Amino acid sequence: MDGYIKRRSHNRDISGQRAVNTTGATSTLVTAKSANYTIYIQRAYVTVTTGSASVTWSLQDSATTPVSITGLLSVATAPSSYESDYGPEGVALSAGTNLTLTLSATGAAGIVKYDGYMRLSSAVAIGSE
Numbered sequence: 216m217d218g219y220i221k222r223r224s225h226n227r228d229i230s231g232q233r234a235v236n237t238t239g240a241t242s243t244l245v246t247a248k249s250a251n252y253t254i255y256i257q258r259a260y261v262t263v264t265t266g267s268a269s270v271t272w273s274l275q276d277s278a279t280t281p282v283s284i285t286g287l288l289s290v291a292t293a294p295s296s297y298e299s300d301y302g303p304e305g306v307a308l309s310a311g312t313n314l315t316l317t318l319s320a321t322g323a324a325g326i327v328k329y330d331g332y333m334r335l336s337s338a339v340a341i342g343s344e
Contacts (some may be wrong), residue, residue: 218303219257220301226332229254235272237265237324243277244329253336254314256284256299257306260328266293267322274329276312276339279312283317284308289324310336 229245247252248251259274268291275283284306288297308314316327 217245219308222255222257222303222305223330224331226334227274228331229314229333230330232326232328233325234326235316237267238321239318239324240241240321241315241317243313243315243326244274245331245333247308247311248333250339251335251337252332252333253310254312254333255307256301256308256329257301257303257305257330258330259285260286260298261325262288262297262328263293263295263323263325264292265291265322265324266291266295267320269320270323271319272323273317274325274327275317276308277314277315278312281315281317282309286304287319290325293323293325305331327334
């Protein structure tokens with residue numbers, strides 16, 4: 216079993232994908248179970264199927280001041296794709312925040328795929344899970 220799968224099997228696997236159409240909007244891809252959980256992204260793939268000039272997409276957390284894990288990805292040209300690999304441990308989002316796909320505007324379409332896991336990152340009271 217490789218390190219990527221091992222981390223996901225020993226924690227809560229949150230891997231998934233989302234198709235985005237040309238009228239798509241910023242959306243939450245994964246919701247943290249509570250403020251005591253941290254989401255880790257191991258890999259992110261973005262495939263652009265319909266481009267739109269000056270439009271960007273970004274995978275980021277939902278903190279008041281969001282932290283982007285991909286930076287701004289230009290989705291002006293199709294077909295194109297981006298791949299980010301953060302290793303088996305992954306890159307941690309801010310504790311208790313959600314993974315969001317942020318679009319600067321409508322007009323582009325594509326598919327966003329992500330591999331990762333969520334794990335308890337701070338103590339909780341017995342029975343509060």
